[in-house]
Amino acid sequence: MEYKVKDISLASRGRQLIYWAERNMPVLMRIRERFERERPLAGITIAASLHVTKETAVLVRTLARGGARVALVPSNPLSTQDEVAAALAEEGVAVYAWRGMNEREYYNAIGFALSFSPDITMDDGADLTASVHKLAYGASDDTVQHIRETAGSIDLAKLASRIRGGTEETTTGVIRLKALHREGKLLYPIIAVNESYTKYLFDNRYGTGQSTWDGILRATNMLVAGKVVVVAGYGWVGRGIATRARGLGARRVIVTEVNPVRALEAVFDGFEVMPISRAAEIGDVFITATGDVRVISLDHILRMKDGAILANAGHFNVEIDVEGLERVARSKRTIRPYLEEYELPNGKRVYLIGEGRLVNLVAAEGHPSEVMDMSFANQALAAEYLVKNKLGVGVYKLPDELDVEVAKLKLSSMGIEIDELTEEQRRYITSWELGT
Structure with missing residues (x-):
């Protein structure tokens, strides 16, 4: 075969x-x-x-x-x-x-x-x-x-x-x-x-940043302007997603992190930073980009607003607790291609894109x-x-x-030309003798 x-x-x-x-x-x-x-x-x-x-x-x-x-x-x-x-x-x-x-x-x-x-x-x-x-x-x-x-x-x-x-x-x-x-x-x-x-400087940041939003918009046809977007993880993928959210007009972009250096970078880049437990009560759209398991837990999901949208941009479908969501949901139905509505025990509804798998490849073209x-x-x-x-x-x-x-x-x-070092410049940046 x-x-x-x-x-x-x-x-x-x-x-x-x-x-x-x-x-x-x-x-x-x-x-x-x-x-x-x-x-x-x-x-x-x-x-x-x-x-x-x-x-x-x-x-x-x-x-x-x-x-x-x-x-x-x-x-x-x-x-x-x-x-x-x-x-x-x-x-x-x-x-x-x-x-x-x-x-x-x-x-x-x-x-x-x-x-x-x-x-x-x-x-x-x-x-x-x-x-x-x-x-x-x-x-x-x-x-x-x-x-x-x-x-x-x-x-x-x-x-x-x-x-x-x-x-x-x-x-x-x-x-x-x-x-x-x-x-x-x-x-x-x-x-x-x-x-x-x-x-990674281009694929992870610009590629995933754009294609993640492409998948979310195809699945939901939602307006990003005015929304509160929560991005879990501020590696190169998370940076790209957060930056594109701001460019699309999100009212607030919140970053959650466990790495102090990356959290500080996010703050200096102009984003709000807080624990996911607090962000869960604020966000309209949640996007995971950490590579780790249950970054958004069932407890976080139960705290979310009615109508919250969940998407994952990490490689494996482990970042959102889909198993827990399936277990406790009163009902589940498909609203649009790749968009599932879950009714929670508290009566609220949340929306999961692409079964929690890679949103940019499930709901879009990568x-x-x-x-x-x-x-x-x-x-x-x-x-x-x-x-x-x-x-x-x-x-x-x-x-x-x-x-x-x-x-x-x-x-x-792309038709772009750049400068080349002169021999003097090359000697200067490779020598220890030259200075003030």
């Missing part, structure tokens, strides 16, 4: 979506041109667990032009664009993805990707990489059984020993993989793509192509770097010179 998608007849529409993304991803297209000439990934098999979107398709095509065989599966059960999956399948990509997978189907997809015995894993959230490690260490939970159902005859226990390395796209995944390494259990090198400046251009340029260069360099086990940042290369390509594609 080379693919499993929702409807292969959607391929024509998918090709149009991919074409539009390619038009807006000039950096990755320039890397593709070089990859076609040099074929740096010839003979390499890549198992990729990424959001199956039009931008991901541009990355997959680029890797393929570089000589790689790619098996693509989702990194979230609700983020797949079925038209794009169909288009890739029709092109011959080994893709196993459709929107609305249940847990078994999701891990069946991971098993499908691993059945190709990859040389490189490419991840967004670390489910694929974590699965490889669980298999290597002999775990036997339900997810492992689901993986085995589609993995074929491959020896899953020995799979990690032949993998050259992996990449990780997002903050949540990097945290998981650093924890794995800290415990002495990481089995192969990982390049933390998320730690490249041309990824990040704009222009910002994913840099993120996926880093992914392509990371795959090439793993092939050309033998790394020891660890979690690495992509070398700064590749980060700079991506930035230069992006500026060039």
